[in-house]
Amino acid sequence: MTTQTITRADICVAAVSDAFKGSGEVLAHAVGIVPAIGVRLAKATHTPELALSDGEAFMMAEAPPLLKTAAAGGTPEAWVPFRSIFDIVASGRRHSMMGASQIDRYGNQNISSIGDWRQPKRQLIGVRGAPGNTVNHRVDYWVAKHSARIFVDRVDVASGVGNDRAVGTAARFHDLGVIVTNLAVFGYDDSGLVKVVSIHPGVAPEELQEATGFPIDAADAPLTREPTPDELKIIEAEDPKGLRFKEVH
Amino acid sequence: MNKTPLDKTLPLTEVAGKLESGMTIGIGGWGSRRKPMALVKEILRSDVTDLTVVAFGGPDVGLLARAGKIRKLVYGFVSLDSIPLDPNFTRARERGEIPETSEYDEGMFVAGLRAGANRLSFQPIRAGLGSDVMAMNPDLETVRSPYDDEEYVAVPGLRLDVSLIHLNRADAAGNGQYLGPDPYFDDLFAMAADTTILSVEQIVSTDDLTAKAPPQTLLVPRIFVNHVVEAPGGAHFTSCDPDYGRDEEFQKAYVAAAKSESDSDWTEFEERYL
Numbered sequence: 001m002t003t004q005t006i007t008r009a010d011i012c013v014a015a016v017s018d019a020f021k022g023s024g025e026v027l028a029h030a031v032g033i034v035p036a037i038g039v040r041l042a043k044a045t046h047t048p049e050l051a052l053s054d055g056e057a058f059m060m061a062e063a064p065p066l067l068k069t070a071a072a073g074g075t076p077e078a079w080v081p082f083r084s085i086f087d088i089v090a091s092g093r094r095h096s097m098m099g100a101s102q103i104d105r106y107g108n109q110n111i112s113s114i115g116d117w118r119q120p121k122r123q124l125i126g127v128r129g130a131p132g133n134t135v136n137h138r139v140d141y142w143v144a145k146h147s148a149r150i151f152v153d154r155v156d157v158a159s160g161v162g163n164d165r166a167v168g169t170a171a172r173f174h175d176l177g178v179i180v181t182n183l184a185v186f187g188y189d190d191s192g193l194v195k196v197v198s199i200h201p202g203v204a205p206e207e208l209q210e211a212t213g214f215p216i217d218a219a220d221a222p223l224t225r226e227p228t229p230d231e232l233k234i235i236e237a238e239d240p241k242g243l244r245f246k247e248v249h
Numbered sequence: 250m251n252k253t254p255l256d257k258t259l260p261l262t263e264v265a266g267k268l269e270s271g272m273t274i275g276i277g278g279w280g281s282r283r284k285p286m287a288l289v290k291e292i293l294r295s296d297v298t299d300l301t302v303v304a305f306g307g308p309d310v311g312l313l314a315r316a317g318k319i320r321k322l323v324y325g326f327v328s329l330d331s332i333p334l335d336p337n338f339t340r341a342r343e344r345g346e347i348p349e350t351s352e353y354d355e356g357m358f359v360a361g362l363r364a365g366a367n368r369l370s371f372q373p374i375r376a377g378l379g380s381d382v383m384a385m386n387p388d389l390e391t392v393r394s395p396y397d398d399e400e401y402v403a404v405p406g407l408r409l410d411v412s413l414i415h416l417n418r419a420d421a422a423g424n425g426q427y428l429g430p431d432p433y434f435d436d437l438f439a440m441a442a443d444t445t446i447l448s449v450e451q452i453v454s455t456d457d458l459t460a461k462a463p464p465q466t467l468l469v470p471r472i473f474v475n476h477v478v479e480a481p482g483g484a485h486f487t488s489c490d491p492d493y494g495r496d497e498e499f500q501k502a503y504v505a506a507a508k509s510e511s512d513s514d515w516t517e518f519e520e521r522y523l
Contacts, residue, residue, distance in 0.1 A: 057430035070430070071490075081431040082279060086356040090375065112352065113342070117385050123342035125333055126306075126326035131354035132376030161379035169400045170378035 006226045008182060009034060009244040011200050013235050014227035015180045017041040019140050020095060025049040026137070027059065027080070027088055029096040033239075033247045034180075035142045036066060038097070040238045041231060057081040066239050089129065089136050092173055096133045097140040097180075102155040105194050105214040107176045108162030109134075109141060110155035117157050130159035135166075138175040144247045146181035148213040151194075163192025182248045183208050185224055186216075198224040255422040259476040264288055264446060265295035267476065268411060271320075272297075275362075275407070275442055276304040277414035277435035278487065280330040281495055283427075284309045285415035285448050287483035290523055292318060303407055305358065305434070307487060308503060311337035315507065315515070319347050323407065325355035329500060336507040352385050353377070357404045362434060364406035365441035373401035412442035415484045416468065417492055418458060419449040423474030426458050426466045429490035439473040448478040450492050 016038025020028060028039040028050050040063055043050040052060045054070040057079060064074035080088065088094050101124055102110035109130060115121030133139050139160060143150055158165060166174035178197065179186040187197040196218045199208055205218035227235065235244075259267075268274070274292075278284035289309045292300075299320045304310055306327030313319050315337040327338040341347050353361065356376040364372035373392055378400070383389055392403040414435040417428040425447050427435070439445040447469065458467060483489075486499035506518030 082433060083359070086359050089356060112381070117352070117381070119345045120342055123334075123339040125328050126324060126352055127354055127380065127382055128326045129355045129376075131378075131380035131382050132356040132374075134380070135375050135378050157385070158379075158381040165379040167379065169398070170375070173375075174379075 006232070007245065008200060008202070009248040010227050010232060010235055011224055012180055012182060012248055013038045013041055013244060014231055015178075015185050015224055016097060016142065017045065017231070018225075019097065019178050019180065020050060021046050023047055023050060023095045023138065025051065025093075027051045027053060027094045029053065029094055031097065031099050032142050032144065033067065033243050034144065035097040037235055037238050037244055041234055044234050045231065053080065066243060086129075086132065089132050092137045094133075094136070095138045097142050098130060098133065098160065100141045100143055100150060100160070102150055102152050103141060103143070103179060103194075104152055104155045104162060106162035106164040106192055107160075107179070107188060107194060108155045108158040108165065109160030110157045112157040112159045114156055127157070127159040131161065134161040134174060134176070135170045136173050138177050140177040141179040143179065143181040146183040146211045148211055151212040151214065153214050163188055183211060184218070184221070196221045198222050200224045201226070255471070257423045257471070257475060257477045258421050258452060259446070259478050261287060261291060261448075261478050261480055264291040264476075264478060265297060267444065267446060268292065268295065268297045270297050270299045272410040273301040273303065273408070275409040275412040275438040276302060276309050277412065277433060277438045278307060278309070278484070279305045279431070279433040280326070280328045281307040281487045281500065282330065282431075283415055283429065283433060283435075283484050283489050284487040285413040285483060286485055286487060287480035288413040288415070288446060288448050288478065289313065293523055303409060305355070306335070306338065308335060308500070311335035311507065314338050314341035314347055317346065321349035321351070322347050323351040323353065323358070325353050325358040329504070331495065331497060332500060332504055336504055340507070350385075352382065353404070354380070354382055357382065357402065359434060359437070360404040361407040362437045362441050364404060365408045366437050367406075369406050371403040371405050374404055375401060377402040407441055409438070409442040410444065412438040412445045413448070414438055414445065414469070415448045415480070415489065417450050417489065418453050419447055419474075419477050420455040420458060421452055421477060422455070423447060423471035423477050424455065424458065424467055425449065425469035425474060426462065427468045428462060428466055428492070432468050436469045436473070439469050444475045445473055446476045446478060447474045448480040448483045450481055450483065450489060452477060452479045
């Protein structure tokens, strides 16, 4: 076998997979190409009980081709149209990895709009399910192009609830996990602030700080692990067309 | 055959006559999927305006916003699915052309519809607590559980004057059938409305509805449907599986025209489309 070069995208996929380790028999919700491959890798390796979605109306025992729905292949094992998704969310039997247009130091996430929501400078998609996800089950974030425009001091609209806002009964099931980006993996410290968990090989701590709009300490951060040869084989099989390289260069 | 009392068929051209300015209109489908586009076009061609639109938004919201028909929008998102944002909607928001908005979490939106369908003034839900949805909707109240210390968001019931939905088949009495993978929330929209206008790809006999498909596909019973419109291709350019998928090329053309700096590109698209 020829030696494979380990790319940044593959490191990100492995980090996503690690985020789902131990999630148990829950529905994995993954937004983005790298998260979609990452949950497949998690299911194929350490968490086989994970339930995958086709992104439409089915839970899949055998996943369809990447970014395709059950209509293109795979084996459905349950019918989960949108109406049952919100029931699954409320039941807590779900683990999301969502995207973010802004994230702040407490892990508040914004996908709604930039500027004053009354008349936004830039209207985005809307809060979607972020408020409900973050008060009901584990939520991670995926940022493909880490920048100081995304990692901001304060988000303009808190769509996903951050650690400082999770008070009262909203805190009961609040569970922010990690933020995987193309530069690093973040978690949260005891006071709920974003902290560096690991930095990807080839990324300098200064570069990471420069791309982050609030102070972080990456000086002693360990390197994010590389996927094993077995994992690389699975990643390649799930994404033979290399769609992950379009998301992460 | 003479029209029986249960013949609710309505020509597409008479749809606008059932609508009035100032109404609250629910629109079924989800993003750029199974939107009642033929019915939406009838609104666009009419002088009906000042609408409160309640929808999981797609190009229906984009088109109505661009046409200046929306006074208030109640939504969880507006997206074209394969293209994340609808430029007509984002432009209208950024220019302040939608006077009032209620941006909800998707689960809250469903809770509001369920409450409306059940004639309840609210439904409790955990979603929204701690988020800026509360700030964006200052009229939203929370409610304390009478049984324990829990606190929930009390999503007000969404009651609709009219719902517009599109399905694959129906009979003339208004029994509606979907044949795709997801019902979305079209039955809830119908139940939450005083009047429901259902458009379908094809009107068939009641027998034919279950000749090839199981009875579980009968999504909307006629007791919640007032008018049935036969509109083949009535969801175009959104999807209406399994009859047709989303017309991605057409959707791209819609986005390009909506994004264009030149108003004539949009006018050209409108003329071609409408």
